[in-house]
Amino acid sequence: MKYLGRAVRYLLKMVILIGVVMTILYFARQTKPQFWQILTQWQGIAFIAILVVWSFIYAKTGFVSYTIRMNMAAQHNKIVEAMEQGGYHLVGEELGVMRFRAKSLWTKFTLAGDDAITITAIGTEGIEVEGARSVVLKVELRLRRAAINEE
Numbered sequence: 033m034k035y036l037g038r039a040v041r042y043l044l045k046m047v048i049l050i051g052v053v054m055t056i057l058y059f060a061r062q063t064k065p066q067f068w069q070i071l072t073q074w075q076g077i078a079f080i081a082i083l084v085v086w087s088f089i090y091a092k093t094g095f096v097s098y099t100i101r102m103n104m105a106a107q108h109n110k111i112v113e114a115m116e117q118g119g120y121h122l123v124g125e126e127l128g129v130m131r132f133r134a135k136s137l138w139t140k141f142t143l144a145g146d147d148a149i150t151i152t153a154i155g156t157e158g159i160e161v162e163g164a165r166s167v168v169l170k171v172e173l174r175l176r177r178a179a180i181n182e183e
Contacts (some may be wrong), residue, residue, distance in 0.1 A: 035092055036091075038094075039091035056129075098161050099154065100161060101160050102130065102159050115149070121133065124143060132148070133148055143166075150162045
């Protein structure tokens with residue numbers, strides 16, 4: 033269900049982006065794009081099918097989770113500090129789960145709103161970092177460095 037929700041959100045973002053481009057073209061008087069023409073030609077139908085397939089592929093491959101050997105309770109401040117240095121701030125914290133979001137609007141825009149990072153405690157043995165692939169890889173490296181510096 034999580035992947036279906038991500039796929040639908042990503043597809044809606046793509047449709048909005050296409051609508052913005054069509055609107056810009058319309059007001060620039062470069063062309064008179066009509067959305068219904070896209071649906072009646074085979075190239076338009078193939079384009080929409082590609083968008084749908086890409087949305088499902090991205091939802092499955094664009095988000096990852098990594099496990100890091102780090103005690104969340106003992107190194108809570110180190111985790112928050114590492115995330116702050118990476119441009120993320122703590123927006124919510126529950127029992128064993130921390131949620132971070134990007135600070136800058138530019139980062140939120142470039143990630144199309146998928147800037148949430150969730151860090152979950154796995155017992156006392158480690159933490160699991162989950163979110164968008166590009167962000168999680170950077171965060172994971174930063175947290176591994178913080179864990180190594182602690183030892």
